[in-house]
Amino acid sequence: GESVGLHLPTLSVQEGDNSIINCAYSNSASDYFIWYKQESGKGPQFIIDIRSNMDKRQGQRVTVLLNKTVKHLSLQIAATQPGDSAVYFCAENLDGGTSYGKLTFGQGTILTVHP
Amino acid sequence: DAMVIQNPRYQVTQFGKPVTLSCSQTLNHNVMYWYQQKSSQAPKLLFHYYDKDFNNEADTPDNFQSRRPNTSFCFLDIRSPGLGDAAMYLCATSRDWASWDFGAGTRLSVL
Numbered sequence: 481g482e483s484v485g486l487h488l489p490t491l492s493v494q495e496g497d498n499s500i501i502n503c504a505y506s507n508s509a510s511d512y513f514i515w516y517k518q519e520s521g522k523g524p525q526f527i528i529d530i531r532s533n534m535d536k537r538q539g540q541r542v543t544v545l546l547n548k549t550v551k552h553l554s555l556q557i558a559a560t561q562p563g564d565s566a567v568y569f570c571a572e573n574l575d576g577g578t579s580y581g582k583l584t585f586g587q588g589t590i591l592t593v594h595p
Numbered sequence: 596d597a598m599v600i601q602n603p604r605y606q607v608t609q610f611g612k613p614v615t616l617s618c619s620q621t622l623n624h625n626v627m628y629w630y631q632q633k634s635s636q637a638p639k640l641l642f643h644y645y646d647k648d649f650n651n652e653a654d655t656p657d658n659f660q661s662r663r664p665n666t667s668f669c670f671l672d673i674r675s676p677g678l679g680d681a682a683m684y685l686c687a688t689s690r691d692w693a694s695w696d697f698g699a700g701t702r703l704s705v706l
Contacts, residue, residue, distance in 0.1 A: 487635065488635050514695070516697075521700075521702070522699055522700070523599075523685055523697035523698050523699045523700045524638065524685070524697045525697075526695070569637055569638075581689070582628070582640060582643065583628075583640070583687075583695060584640065585637035585638050585639075586637060587637055588635075588636075588637050
């Protein structure tokens with residue numbers, strides 16, 4: 481079987497509430513960040529991204545905030561719905577000095593939305 | 596339609612028996628990545644191909660190998676699977692550093 485995994489942080493909210501998921505990233509040289517949603521048994525699904533020259537970006541029902549001073553990223557989900565229940569990962573792009581990047585994922589947070 | 600396709604979705608192998616996981620893409624992306632994701636953990640990069648150039652992560656065990664015969668296909672070979680290799684294996688592609696696409700993953704069980 482698989483190795484015993486770490487216990488991911490969890491966030492439980494009621495349907496209709498706003499959710500805030502936090503992430504601390506590791507490399508001050510990272511220049512691009514992505515939030516992914518991962519449902520059970522599926523691959524990561526892109527939610528929203530932000531570049532290091534921005535501190536806020538909004539999408540449909542989602543907002544990402546970037547604080548480079550403390551290397552902190554957050555994802556805000558407005559009017560959370562049961563379909564938002566999933567594991568959420570932040571990922572940072574570590575520029576390897578070439579024209580492409582390598583994504584490194586943060587720990588992940590389990591979001592549970594109660595009807 | 597899925598643009599990064601992983602086969603099979605579920606794979607069962609025996610301890611020590613070589614196994615190959617497959618990834619194909621219709622995006623014509625020049626970079627392909629393999630990630631390992633264990634239960635309740637984040638995906639961890641094993642290696643990637645930039646065109647035909649193979650790039651191994653420093654901590655990827657020698658037990659893991661990869662092949663990329665052409666732009667569309669990339670394979671993950673596990674030469675002698677151990678119980679600790681049971682995980683979800685994710686394939687991803689990118690054209691540039693703002694455009695990653697992930698497959699649905701292959702869940703590997705080792706008996």
